[in-house]
Amino acid sequence: MLADMDYFFAACEEARNRALSEVPLVIGSDEKMQNGRGVVMTCNYKARAFGIHSGMALSNAYRIKPDAVFMKMDYPYYERVSAEIMATLRSYAENFEQVSIDEAYLDVSSIIKAKDSAAQYAREIASAIKAKTALSCSIGISNNKLLAKMACEEAKPAGICTVWEKDAKIFLKDLPIGKLYGVGKMTEQKLKAAGYDTIGKFASISPSSAERLLGSYGLVTLQYANGIDPEEVSESTEIKSIGRERTFDFDTSDIDLISETIRKLSSEVADEIKKQGLSFSTVTIKLRYFDFSDAFRSKTIRRSSSEETISKVALEIMLHSLDSSKKLRKVGVRVSSLSKNASRSLSQYIK
Numbered sequence: 001m002l003a004d005m006d007y008f009f010a011a012c013e014e015a016r017n018r019a020l021s022e023v024p025l026v027i028g029s030d031e032k033m034q035n036g037r038g039v040v041m042t043c044n045y046k047a048r049a050f051g052i053h054s055g056m057a058l059s060n061a062y063r064i065k066p067d068a069v070f071m072k073m074d075y076p077y078y079e080r081v082s083a084e085i086m087a088t089l090r091s092y093a094e095n096f097e098q099v100s101i102d103e104a105y106l107d108v109s110s111i112i113k114a115k116d117s118a119a120q121y122a123r124e125i126a127s128a129i130k131a132k133t134a135l136s137c138s139i140g141i142s143n144n145k146l147l148a149k150m151a152c153e154e155a156k157p158a159g160i161c162t163v164w165e166k167d168a169k170i171f172l173k174d175l176p177i178g179k180l181y182g183v184g185k186m187t188e189q190k191l192k193a194a195g196y197d198t199i200g201k202f203a204s205i206s207p208s209s210a211e212r213l214l215g216s217y218g219l220v221t222l223q224y225a226n227g228i229d230p231e232e233v234s235e236s237t238e239i240k241s242i243g244r245e246r247t248f249d250f251d252t253s254d255i256d257l258i259s260e261t262i263r264k265l266s267s268e269v270a271d272e273i274k275k276q277g278l279s280f281s282t283v284t285i286k287l288r289y290f291d292f293s294d295a296f297r298s299k300t301i302r303r304s305s306s307e308e309t310i311s312k313v314a315l316e317i318m319l320h321s322l323d324s325s326k327k328l329r330k331v332g333v334r335v336s337s338l339s340k341n342a343s344r345s346l347s348q349y350i351k
């Protein structure tokens with residue numbers, strides 16, 4: 001099963017202030033809502049009715065519905081709610097894999113005896129979450145992760161959808177190619193241009209044509225289009241990376257402002273690293289220019305967990321890679337190649 005919370009951040013806000021569920025509610029990535037420089041992280045269904053959706057520029061959302069309620073993210077609060085949800089979900093699964101703050105795979109194969117009882121079990125899980133947090137989730141059920149994920153999309157909001165492998169062809173056949181898991185905007189355009197506008201049309205091409213079209217990613221995409229996904233639900237909950245980003249109030253090429261922002265972001269990342277008891281050995285910065293072109297630059301360093309290291313390395317990469325002929329819209333700092341701190345401090349003692 002894939003369990004995914006419905007409009008999670010907005011739903012969290014509704015849970016602690018019921019009045020918000022009566023109005024269009026938009027949660028944004030940015031403090032300066034009215035300037036609308038950030039993007040919509042999520043919004044409730046009242047807002048969606050006006051055509052607002054996640055990923056949209058806040059300025060657009062604001063133009064569409066200026067009297068909607070705009071709120072910024074309260075990440076610490078969402079993480080607390082998430083922890084409660086994940087603990088509940090985990091208690092229903094034999095194997096459990098958290099995918100994001102509001103989404104997790106549950107392997108319930110040995111718990112579900114008859115396939116027709118799967119939906120009943122999912123309903124039980126959804127009610128338990130609702131009872132604990134007042135939030136609604138959607139659940140997709142299948143024999144594999146890919147189909148569970150795609151079934152869950154169909155189930156939204158507050159629904160349960162089952163797609164067994166034997167019915168995958170029929171389920172996938174007429175879905176737009178962009179709905180296939182793993183197909184992003186660029187791939188979607190490529191596939192559409194080649195005449196594959198539905199998953200069904202792409203599913204029947206030869207492996208070699210798929211590779212010609214999409215390169216090394218062709219085979220797995222073809223597999224997905226046929227509803228095949230051999231990946232197990234894996235218990236590992238390891239966080240892959242920790243990052244923070246900030247959109248500037250105005251596009252800028254002011255080095256002082258950019259540096260100051262990188263220092264702030266580094267400090268936020270370092271706080272999170274400390275909280276999670278992690279160390280890192282890769283620092284990455286993301287530069288988004290006024291024209292929405294992105295540049296990512298990374299540097300691998302000796303394992304560290306200090307704020308100073310993040311800040312120093314991030315500033316160094318920025319100074320080396322910033323294209324000063326273009327104004328910057330957004331900057332991000334991220335650390336990866338994470339590991340738990342404990343083993344590191346032990347090895348220090350041994351040395």
Ligand SMILES: [Mg+2]
Pocket residue numbers: 004005006007008102103
């Ligand atoms: Mg969700």
